[in-house]
Amino acid sequence: MLELRHVSKSFGQKQVLQEISLHVASGEFVSLIGPSGSGKSTLFNLIGGLLGPDAGEIYLNGEEITNKHGFISYMPQQASLFPWRTIIENVLLGQELQGKKDYELAEAMLERAGLGDVIHAYPHELSGGMKQRVAFIRALLSPQSLMLLDEPFSALDEFTRTDMQKWLLSIWEDYEQSILFITHSIDEALFLSDKIIILSVNPAEIKDVIEVPFIRPRDGDLLLSEEFLQWKKKIIDVIQF
Ligand SMILES: Nc1ncnc2c1ncn2[C@@H]1O[C@H](COP(=O)(O)OP(=O)(O)OP(=O)(O)O)[C@@H](O)[C@H]1O
Numbered sequence: 672m673l674e675l676r677h678v679s680k681s682f683g684q685k686q687v688l689q690e691i692s693l694h695v696a697s698g699e700f701v702s703l704i705g706p707s708g709s710g711k712s713t714l715f716n717l718i719g720g721l722l723g724p725d726a727g728e729i730y731l732n733g734e735e736i737t738n739k740h741g742f743i744s745y746m747p748q749q750a751s752l753f754p755w756r757t758i759i760e761n762v763l764l765g766q767e768l769q770g771k772k773d774y775e776l777a778e779a780m781l782e783r784a785g786l787g788d789v790i791h792a793y794p795h796e797l798s799g800g801m802k803q804r805v806a807f808i809r810a811l812l813s814p815q816s817l818m819l820l821d822e823p824f825s826a827l828d829e830f831t832r833t834d835m836q837k838w839l840l841s842i843w844e845d846y847e848q849s850i851l852f853i854t855h856s857i858d859e860a861l862f863l864s865d866k867i868i869i870l871s872v873n874p875a876e877i878k879d880v881i882e883v884p885f886i887r888p889r890d891g892d893l894l895l896s897e898e899f900l901q902w903k904k905k906i907i908d909v910i911q912f
C-alpha cells in the first residue's frame with residue numbers, strides 16, 4: 672500500500688534522513704520509534720507531500736505520490752485546529768474536503784472520546800489533551816485508506832491514553848485502514864503494532880524492523896506479560912546498540 676524507496680532529506684547542511692526505504696501493507700499497523708530530532712515528523716511531512724525529498728520516491732497503491740498531497744489522512748504532531756471553526760466543524764473538515772459529511776458519526780466519535788460537551792465550543796476553550804483528541808478524530812474520519820498519526824496521545828494522562836489506545840485498536844479492527852504511527856513509548860508501539868520500525872539519528876537510517884507476534888484482539892493484560900517484557904527488552908537493546 673505505502674512504499675518509500677531510498678528517501679533522503681537534508682535541511683541546509685544537515686542531513687536528516689538517509690536512504691529510508693519502508694513498506695506498509697494494506698490494513699497493517701506500523702509504528703516508528705526513534706530519538707527526538709531523528710526526523711520522524713519530517714518523514715511524515717514527506718509522505719504527506721508537505722515537503723519534497725532530495726532523493727527517492729514515495730508510492731501509494733503503486734502510484735507515485737512524491738510531492739503530492741491529499742492522498743492520506745495526516746494528524747500532525749501539533750494539533751492544528753482552525754480557531755474560527757467549532758469542534759464539530761473542525762472534525763468534519765477532512766470529510767468536507769472529499770465532499771461528504773457524516774455529522775452523526777462525528778458526533779458519536781466525539782462523545783466516545785469524552786468530548787460530547789464541547790462539540791459546539793471553539794478550540795481556544797479546550798485543553799491541550801482535548802485538542803489532541805479532536806485532531807485525532809478528524810484524522811480517523813477522513814476517508815483515505817492510510818492514516819499517519821504523529822504522537823497522537825502524547826498530551827494525555829496515562830488513563831486516558833490507555834483508553835484511547837484500546838479505542839484506536841477497536842476502530843482500526845473494524846475499518847481495516849493502514850496506520851503509520853509515531854510514538855516515543857515502546858509499550859505503546861508494542862501494544863498497538865504489527866511491525867515496529869526503529870530509526871537511528873544524524874542522519875536517520877532504519878536500524879531494525881521488528882515483527883510483533885502478539886495475537887489480536889489484544890487487551891491490557893498483555894502489557895504485564897513475561898513475553899511482552901522480553902520484546903520490550905529486545906527493542907531497548909536495539910535502540911541502545
Ligand atoms: N523545516 C525545517 N527546517 C529546518 N530544519 C528542520 C525543519 N524541520 C525539521 N528540521 C530539523 O530536522 C531534524 C528532525 O526533525 P523532526 O521534527 O523530523 O524530528 P522528530 O524525530 O519528529 O523529533 P521529535 O521526536 O522531537 O518530534 C531536527 O534537527 C530539526 O531541527
Ligand SMILES: [Mg+2]
Nearest residue numbers: 711712713748
Ligand atoms: Mg516529531
